[in-house]
Amino acid sequence: MQHLIDDVRCALKAQSWNAALALALAMPDVCGYLETPAERSSERRYVRWFKQNLEIAFTYDRRHVIPFPYPGSSAPAIRSTFPASRMTSGGCS
Numbered sequence: 001m002q003h004l005i006d007d008v009r010c011a012l013k014a015q016s017w018n019a020a021l022a023l024a025l026a027m028p029d030v031c032g033y034l035e036t037p038a039e040r041s042s043e044r045r046y047v048r049w050f051k052q053n054l055e056i057a058f059t060y061d062r063r064h065v066i067p068f069p070y071p072g073s074s075a076p077a078i079r080s081t082f083p084a085s086r087m088t089s090g091g092c093s
Contacts, residue, residue, distance in 0.1 A: 001031065028054065 032045030
């Protein structure tokens with residue numbers, strides 16, 4: 001897991017925003033599968049892992065709770081729209 005987090009940080013440091021976001025959005029897929037490979041629905045795995053491990057990170061700022069605008073059940077929709085929306089922009093030079 002730490003190597004995935006390090007890769008996201010490396011992409012951010014290199015200002016490779018799309019790569020960082022794509023890897024961050026894929027993390028619940030990878031980790032959810034590793035924790036519950038018997039669960040057949042990747043969406044249920046994604047939502048469960050996101051809610052248990054990430055949602056709190058987006059709702060707590062050390063002083064008070066901030067409502068997270070996307071509940072865990074929205075996370076797969078965000079993940080699935082990202083690649084299509086990014087394929088037409090940018091590119092390597």
